[in-house]
Amino acid sequence: MAKARKSRGESMLLRYLVLGGWALVCLLPILWFLSIGFRPRTEVITPQPIYWPTFSLDAWHLLMSDWPIAKYLRNSVIAVAGSVVIDLMLAIPAAYALARYEFKGREDIGFYILSTRMMAPAIVAVPIFFLFKTLGLLDSVWALMLIYAAINLSLVTWIIRSYMLDIPKELEDAARTDGAGDLTILREIIVPACLPGIITAAVIAAIFAINEFLFTLLIASTSNAYTMSVALANFTGGSDGIIYNAIALVSFIAFVPILILVILIQKHLSRGLTMGAVKG
Amino acid sequence: MRTDAPSVPAKGVAQAIPKPAPRRRSPALRRAFPYILLAPALAYLLVITLYPGLFAIYQSLFVVKFLTWEWTGFGNYSAILQDREFWAALGNTALIGAISLTLQTVIALAIAYFAYRDPFIRGWRIVYLMPMLFMPSAVAFIWKLAFNDGRVISDLLGRLGLIEGNIDWLGSIPLARLTLIVADVWQWTPFLFIIFVAALQGQDQEIEEAARLDGASWPSIFWNISLPMMRPVIVVAITLRGIDITTMFTNVFVMTQGTPGGATETMSYFIYRQGFRMFNFGYASAASVLMLILTVIIAQTVVKRAFHSGKK
Numbered sequence: 001m002a003k004a005r006k007s008r009g010e011s012m013l014l015r016y017l018v019l020g021g022w023a024l025v026c027l028l029p030i031l032w033f034l035s036i037g038f039r040p041r042t043e044v045i046t047p048q049p050i051y052w053p054t055f056s057l058d059a060w061h062l063l064m065s066d067w068p069i070a071k072y073l074r075n076s077v078i079a080v081a082g083s084v085v086i087d088l089m090l091a092i093p094a095a096y097a098l099a100r101y102e103f104k105g106r107e108d109i110g111f112y113i114l115s116t117r118m119m120a121p122a123i124v125a126v127p128i129f130f131l132f133k134t135l136g137l138l139d140s141v142w143a144l145m146l147i148y149a150a151i152n153l154s155l156v157t158w159i160i161r162s163y164m165l166d167i168p169k170e171l172e173d174a175a176r177t178d179g180a181g182d183l184t185i186l187r188e189i190i191v192p193a194c195l196p197g198i199i200t201a202a203v204i205a206a207i208f209a210i211n212e213f214l215f216t217l218l219i220a221s222t223s224n225a226y227t228m229s230v231a232l233a234n235f236t237g238g239s240d241g242i243i244y245n246a247i248a249l250v251s252f253i254a255f256v257p258i259l260i261l262v263i264l265i266q267k268h269l270s271r272g273l274t275m276g277a278v279k280g
Numbered sequence: 281m282r283t284d285a286p287s288v289p290a291k292g293v294a295q296a297i298p299k300p301a302p303r304r305r306s307p308a309l310r311r312a313f314p315y316i317l318l319a320p321a322l323a324y325l326l327v328i329t330l331y332p333g334l335f336a337i338y339q340s341l342f343v344v345k346f347l348t349w350e351w352t353g354f355g356n357y358s359a360i361l362q363d364r365e366f367w368a369a370l371g372n373t374a375l376i377g378a379i380s381l382t383l384q385t386v387i388a389l390a391i392a393y394f395a396y397r398d399p400f401i402r403g404w405r406i407v408y409l410m411p412m413l414f415m416p417s418a419v420a421f422i423w424k425l426a427f428n429d430g431r432v433i434s435d436l437l438g439r440l441g442l443i444e445g446n447i448d449w450l451g452s453i454p455l456a457r458l459t460l461i462v463a464d465v466w467q468w469t470p471f472l473f474i475i476f477v478a479a480l481q482g483q484d485q486e487i488e489e490a491a492r493l494d495g496a497s498w499p500s501i502f503w504n505i506s507l508p509m510m511r512p513v514i515v516v517a518i519t520l521r522g523i524d525i526t527t528m529f530t531n532v533f534v535m536t537q538g539t540p541g542g543a544t545e546t547m548s549y550f551i552y553r554q555g556f557r558m559f560n561f562g563y564a565s566a567a568s569v570l571m572l573i574l575t576v577i578i579a580q581t582v583v584k585r586a587f588h589s590g591k592k
Contacts, residue, residue, distance in 0.1 A: 011498045015394040022391050023407045029466065030410060032432070033422050044425075049432045094321035101314035109318060114587065115579045116325050120527035122548035123568045123575065126339070126555045127332030150328035153321060182313065211415050213530045214548070218556060232417045233534070244425050251418035258413045263406065270478030277516045277587055278475055279482065 037248035044244045059245035067234075067246070068223060069253075075220075076227040076254075079141050080209040083148035084202050090149075091157040091201070096186050098157070099164035100172075110161075114275070117154040121214045129218050139221045147215045152205035155275055159204070162276020163197025164190060200268040203261045210254065228254045333572060340566035346559065356566035366567060368542050369550035376457055376546065377525040380464045385518060387465070388472035393502055395473075396480040405477065412470040420534035423463040428535075453543040456536055460544055463531050468524075472517050479513035480506065519586040523578075547571055 032051075036044060039053035063069050097103075098110050128147065129138075137143035171193065172185050180188070191198070216230040226234065232250055235243040262269065271279055340356050342349040360366050395404045411419065426432045427449045434447045449455045483506070491501050507514075529548040532538060538545035538553070545553070551571070555564030 015398065018390060018394045019398065019404055022387070023404065025466070026407055026411055026470075029422055029426065030414075032426075036425070045429050047431075049430055049435045090321040090324055093317035097314035097317035101317075103311070103314045106314075109322065111584060111587075113321070113325060115576075115583070116329050118523045118575055118579050118583060119329055120548055120571060120575065122527065122529060122551040123336070123572050124329065124332035125551065126561055126564050126568060127335035128328070129555075130335065130339075130561075131331065147328075150324065153325060157321060207413070211417075213415075213417055213533075214552070217533075229415045229417050232415070232421065236534075242421075242424075242429065244421065244429070247418065247421050251414055251421070254415055254418070255413055259410070262409060262413060266402075266405065269409075270475045273471060274475055274513075274516050274520065278479060278513050 033248050034252060036245050037252060039245060041243065041245055045241075059243075059249045062243070062246050063249060067231075069250070071223065072226050072228050072231045073253075075141050075144075075225060076210060076229075079144040079148060079225075079227060080206050082142075082145040083152065083209050084205050086145070086149035087152050087156040087205055088198065088202060090153060091160055092191065092198070093186070095157050095161035095164055096190060099161045100190075110158075113154050113157050115154075116150075117275070121151075121212075125214060125218055128215065132219060138219055139225050140219075141225050143219050144212075144216060144225060144227065147219065148205075148209035148212060151212065151215075152208055155208070156201040156205050158275035159201040159272050160194060160197050162271065162279075163194035163200075167193045196268060200265050200272040203265050204269075204272045206261070207258055210258065333569075336565040336568045336572070339562055340569050342562045344559075344561040349562075352562070356563050357570075360563065360566050360570065365542055365545070366550060369545045369547050372457070372542075372544060373526055373528065373546045373548075376460055376464075376544070377522065377528070379457075380461045381518065381522055381525055383461065383465050384469045384472055384521065385514070388469050388476050389507075389514075391469075392473050392476035392480055393506065396477045401477070405474070408473050409470050411467045414467070416467065416530040417534060419463055419467045420531045423459060423466070423531075424535045427459045427462075450536060450539050453540060456540055456544050459535060460528070460531050463535065464525065464528065468521060471521060475513060475517040476510065479510045483509050515586045519583055523583070 035051075035053055037059055038055055038057070039050070040056040040058050043050045043053045094113070098106060098113075132138050132143045135143075137146075167190060171189055175185050175189055210227075211229060212227075213229055216225075216227055217233070220226050220230055223231075223234075228250060232247050235247050265272070339349075341351065341353060343352045343355070344350075391404075391408065395401055395408075398404060414422070427434075431446055433449075434443065434445075437443045437447075438445070447455065449459050487509075488501055488505055491505055496504075526546075527548050528546045529552065532544060532546050532549040533552070536544040538549055547567075551564050551567050554560045554567060
């Protein structure tokens with residue numbers, strides 16, 4: 001007994017050293033980057049790093065005057081929200097079929113959908129570029145919406161499928177004996193019952209879409225279709241060099257809503273990130 | 281309905297409980313129904329994966345110079361297989377990916393093990409999550425500034441007395457690779473952590489408790505009990521993270537652009553550079569096809585198995 005207590009005490013000290021240490025590793029770069037966003041440009045790149053800068057809203061004024069931040073934000077929101085809507089419309093019926101029906105090729109089709117998640121963006125980048133060029137969709141928010149939807153479709157389908165598998169069959173059977181058709185059951189029973197899964201899938205898909213970089217870089221060639229993620233690279237060109245304080249500020253503008261979304265679905269996060277394979 | 285059944289009582293029952301007649305579908309439609317539900321999603325994915333795959337195979341057989349396509353057969357492939365830059369990119373991707381993935385897994389396992397029974401787990405989880413919630417392009421800039429442009433890391437190491445003066449992180453092959461690894465580990469360890477914590481919280485506490493009462497030390501509990509129980513989850517998580525690491529692009533694009541001398545060029549960056557910087561589209565497509573073949577092999581072997589064990 002005494003021995004057990006002792007080893008426990010030691011591991012408590014070790015525990016808080018490890019946990020506290022990693023918390024610092026996570027937080028210090030973020031706090032320092034936040035301080036970059038609120039300092040004058042002259043204090044960003046200096047021979048000696050400055051840890052206690054003077055407070056300044058330079059970056060904020062730059063964003064408001066020189067940089068069409070409203071437009072980039074709007075592009076991001078339209079492309080991301082649109083892609084999530086497309087995903088849900090395609091994924092909910094597909095997930096229902098995979099979760100509830102016996103049919104030939106079910107395993108293979110399910111795995112094919114999963115495997116599209118593994119495709120490196122770079123593999124399809126060249127063909128997709130030519131495809132959208134032919135369609136006249138280069139440099140448009142709609143093209144980004146279609147791409148984001150494609151990237152996340154596998155993930156959304158698998159997450160929703162996993163939650164549908166958890167719904168007791170009796171619920172549907174009762175409705176079926178009452179004469180409800182399959183689509184009615186899907187709409188009236190299945191969708192409400194797996195709503196947490198649908199929301200989780202939507203949030204994770206939205207985060208991946210906000211973060212997407214390579215396709216956006218290729219497809220958005222002017223500010224017409226720039227999203228927040230790629231517009232950051234905008235601060236790097238030109239004679240001014242990299243305008244880090246503005247980059248930092250934009251990063252936090254995108255970070256805050258994502259943080260709020262993730263806190264809302266915290267309990268479902270592990271399940272969502274593993275496409276339903278791990279139940280949290 | 282059986283024809284020899286007495287018709288009167290049956291009618292009586294039907295009248296007593298009026299029910300809407302179940303909608304009848306032809307057997308053919310019933311059988312086709314799941315496929316109909318799947319069709320839109322599958323069509324969408326086929327357009328976005330199969331079409332590009334076929335296009336890449338076709339284009340890889342040509343030398344493409346802007347608008348002219350000149351047939352070359354397997355010329356691009358034989359050139360690529362002798363291209364040292366291609367093999368270097370493949371090697372860099374594997375090396376940087378393997379080191380980065382190993383570090384992430386070890387760190388995530390350690391902090392997950394210490395955190396999951398902690399009373400402040402909700403707080404820890406939010407703090408540890410934060411790096412993952414920044415846009416990858418933003419994270420790349422954070423570390424570009426910290427390592428190169430702002431010299432913060434050099435300065436901090438100097439204050440600790442570990443080094444003197446300023447380190448040129450992009451001047452040396454291992455150091456340049458290290459910057460990519462640090463950025464990736466910092467941003468994506470949370471991904472594994474979240475999954476591992478959930479797995480640890482979900483597992484049977486009684487076995488651990490029993491071992492503890494028997495006087496087993498925590499490292500031995502971790503090695504002999506927790507780790508084996510988590511195995512399927514670890515496999516799934518590492519597989520997903522491994523796939524993403526092999527596609528590493530944003531950090532390379534922002535932080536190193538492949539320098540020094542191509543030592544940090546990943547496969548994704550190689551394809552991007554061939555296609556969109558040098559406009560060698562046929563060549564880039566050939567590289568894409570080779571990478572696609574690799575992906576399919578890995579998907580069919582590792583991933584299929586991982587997801588089967590994960591589902592149980």
